[in-house]
Amino acid sequence: YVMNITDVDDKIILRARQNYLFDIYVKEAKEISKILEDMKTASAMVRDKHQKKIEALKLEMKNTTKKKDLDELSGIIGDEQIKLGNVDIAEKKAKEYIEKMKKEGKSDAYTIPHLLTLVKSEVAYMLDKAKGKEINDLTIFRKHAAKYEQEFLEDLESLGIRFPSIITRVSEYIQEIIDFVKKLVDKGVAYESNGSVYFNVAEFSQSHAYCKLRPECAANVKLAEEGEGSLGSSGEKRHPSDFALWKKSKLGEPVWDSPWGKGRPGWHIECSAMSGQILGRNFDIHGGGADLKFPHHDNEIAQSEAFFDTHQWVNYWMHAGHLHIKGKKMSKSLKNFTTIRAFLKDYTPKTLRLMFLLARWDSGINFDENSLQEVLSREKQIKSFFADAKDALRKSPLPSIQKQKWGKADSELNDNYLRVKSEVHEYLCDNLNWPEAMKKISELITEGHKYLRDRDEKTNEPTFKPFLLKEILSYVTRILKVFGLISNDSIGFAQEGAGGNREDAIKDVVDALTKFRNLLRGEAKTCLKNKAPLDIQKLMGMCDDVRDDVMPRLGVRILDTNDGSSWSLEDPAVLLKEAKERKAEKERHLQRARQKLENKLQKIKDDIKSFSDFKTAPSDFFRSLHPDRELFTKYDDNGQPTHRKNQDGTEEELKKSALKKLGKDLKKYQKNFDKCIRILTKDPKHIEKLQDQAAKIEKQLKS
Numbered sequence: 001y002v003m004n005i006t007d008v009d010d011k012i013i014l015r016a017r018q019n020y021l022f023d024i025y026v027k028e029a030k031e032i033s034k035i036l037e038d039m040k041t042a043s044a045m046v047r048d049k050h051q052k053k054i055e056a057l058k059l060e061m062k063n064t065t066k067k068k069d070l071d072e073l074s075g076i077i078g079d080e081q082i083k084l085g086n087v088d089i090a091e092k093k094a095k096e097y098i099e100k101m102k103k104e105g106k107s108d109a110y111t112i113p114h115l116l117t118l119v120k121s122e123v124a125y126m127l128d129k130a131k132g133k134e135i136n137d138l139t140i141f142r143k144h145a146a147k148y149e150q151e152f153l154e155d156l157e158s159l160g161i162r163f164p165s166i167i168t169r170v171s172e173y174i175q176e177i178i179d180f181v182k183k184l185v186d187k188g189v190a191y192e193s194n195g196s197v198y199f200n201v202a203e204f205s206q207s208h209a210y211c212k213l214r215p216e217c218a219a220n221v222k223l224a225e226e227g228e229g230s231l232g233s234s235g236e237k238r239h240p241s242d243f244a245l246w247k248k249s250k251l252g253e254p255v256w257d258s259p260w261g262k263g264r265p266g267w268h269i270e271c272s273a274m275s276g277q278i279l280g281r282n283f284d285i286h287g288g289g290a291d292l293k294f295p296h297h298d299n300e301i302a303q304s305e306a307f308f309d310t311h312q313w314v315n316y317w318m319h320a321g322h323l324h325i326k327g328k329k330m331s332k333s334l335k336n337f338t339t340i341r342a343f344l345k346d347y348t349p350k351t352l353r354l355m356f357l358l359a360r361w362d363s364g365i366n367f368d369e370n371s372l373q374e375v376l377s378r379e380k381q382i383k384s385f386f387a388d389a390k391d392a393l394r395k396s397p398l399p400s401i402q403k404q405k406w407g408k409a410d411s412e413l414n415d416n417y418l419r420v421k422s423e424v425h426e427y428l429c430d431n432l433n434w435p436e437a438m439k440k441i442s443e444l445i446t447e448g449h450k451y452l453r454d455r456d457e458k459t460n461e462p463t464f465k466p467f468l469l470k471e472i473l474s475y476v477t478r479i480l481k482v483f484g485l486i487s488n489d490s491i492g493f494a495q496e497g498a499g500g501n502r503e504d505a506i507k508d509v510v511d512a513l514t515k516f517r518n519l520l521r522g523e524a525k526t527c528l529k530n531k532a533p534l535d536i537q538k539l540m541g542m543c544d545d546v547r548d549d550v551m552p553r554l555g556v557r558i559l560d561t562n563d564g565s566s567w568s569l570e571d572p573a574v575l576l577k578e579a580k581e582r583k584a585e586k587e588r589h590l591q592r593a594r595q596k597l598e599n600k601l602q603k604i605k606d607d608i609k610s611f612s613d614f615k616t617a618p619s620d621f622f623r624s625l626h627p628d629r630e631l632f633t634k635y636d637d638n639g640q641p642t643h644r645k646n647q648d649g650t651e652e653e654l655k656k657s658a659l660k661k662l663g664k665d666l667k668k669y670q671k672n673f674d675k676c677i678r679i680l681t682k683d684p685k686h687i688e689k690l691q692d693q694a695a696k697i698e699k700q701l702k703s
Helices: 010-028 033-062 067-103 108-117 122-136 137-160 174-186 201-205 221-227 267-279 290-308 349-356 369-395 406-429 435-454 467-481 502-530 535-552 570-611 620-626 654-680 685-702
Strands: 003-007 166-169 191-195 196-199 243-248 263-265 282-289 314-320 324-325 365-367 556-563 562-571 632-635 641-645 650-653
Touching: 003 267, 010 108, 010 122, 010 137, 033 067, 033 108, 033 122, 067 108, 067 122, 067 314, 108 122, 108 314, 166 267, 174 191, 174 196, 174 243, 174 267, 174 290, 196 290, 201 290, 221 290, 221 314, 243 267, 243 290, 263 267, 267 282, 267 290, 267 654, 282 290, 290 314, 349 369, 369 435, 369 467, 369 535, 406 435, 406 467, 435 467, 502 535, 535 556, 562 685, 570 654, 620 632, 654 685
Parallel strands: 003 166, 282 314, 324 365
Antiparallel strands: 191 196, 196 243, 243 263, 556 562, 632 641, 641 650
16 A cells, blocks of 8 residues: 655645745734735735636637536636635735724734734735745755645544555655656657656557546646646647656756756656556556546556556556535635544544545535534434443343244344345445445444334333344444444444553543442431431432543443433543533523523512502502602692692693693503502412512522
């Protein structure tokens, strides 16, 4: 198993230069006003780049009639328009961040580091255009590539992906690449032009078939040019289909000596030379992304077949589909980009593997909330089945005293099991169709779960047959191991790496059990000493603490059921996350309950106040309670005012409109007064009861 690592190509050269220049810029940046000027310039440059590409693509569309080509060009234009929009978004976020920091009184020194991350791609592009050609230190390129190579290898390990037998790195195989190119020149299928060397497609095609993977692209000049890289090459091709094997280095690019002058490898030659060095003239499987078929892999085939004088360099090509984020191919330039390590902050490696199992290996997979929920649901189904089955087996009687004669349910499950085994085998033989295979496994798990729940009508005891259940568990486990979801020899999603001696294996669990026992004994002793009954609520709380806090740290999940409790093993990080979410939900529940109590208390206080507010007879309302009572001078027989005092001390009769309003006030008061009288007549102690209720709620809130 050979893994080729490209640490020298156009994208790496550009990105290494940009990151290097950007890091220097960040260290030297002192004033936001200068950054804003540069940001404006950089954004204009990037917009201009994308706009020019869009215009060129639109012109190309006018000269194209094939629907397939039109759809492809339209898709590229759409991507370029997204990139244009991303420039506007970056500018907007940067300006909003500056305003926010100003309002908070933050200094430029505090604001600048994060500000620059918001516009990094635009500023880095500008810096490279201005200073990229000045960079000539090979270590800058190697350091950049090494960083991401290490992260890639760490990601492989975190996902449990097998490491290669050997890694071939371009920068370590320069001489082999030069020898490979030289032999192609000697054979007459390559030629030198102005310090660069090109593969002669026309000469090769005289005795070989060119473009085996995508024959329809043989004359696609645009794709061929993209394969030459964004930095291009400096020689003159004899034909547009010819491609670079060795590029004459320009300023700002890595340089090695060669028979054709100072230069660097072309993109396609690297894999051929390195693979050929290790695996020879023929090997079984070559992998890569679906977008690499042409020109990259077709050109690899051509130069390798020419070098080895063969017509079959690779036996099987496996081109993997792309990951799409909300319908768009994941791309750093589109800024719809995420990383494995970012995903693993919230989810497990198993979750990611299960997500990839939703789609065929050679088709795209869309990552969105719906697909994630489907994955989490399937992961929960598998874990639940393993946990319940193992718990049932632990609790089942010895086989020697258990009835073993099969009934209808046993036979039906066995038939389902044999059918699923056959169908899974067929699907995996059909181009590794694991989505359909996993659907069948899911169906078997569903039937297995139903089987586990069956009870004897007379005794209510489980009726499952342990040997049949174990066989199904072993089969499901074996298939999940094939898919990399289980990597050890136990059944289900068990914890790995137990190792060590028996004391080491049980130490943490025994410590937890001993601690719980000490707490329980301490509580019992206190009760005996004080001659008090055991506090059941306190004991239940201690049990819940073991379930929710102690055991999750040991990777043990405990579930309480009507029949008692069951346990299963799980990643401690997953259990602690679940416990944290439960605690947060409990806090939200308590907050809602507290708010409910506070609202109830306020209503009771308002009711108590109403009895105080409405104890005055309605005939005295305007004399004792009304806000304008000091101004009223005369009243009618019902106690309603008829005259009022003006500011100058004179008296005036109230107008009809004023009398009407006062009448409404009295009517409203009378209604509430009558209501209070009715309640107190029916229950003279009603106010006392309300006060008792208020006191109890206040006590609850304090506790």
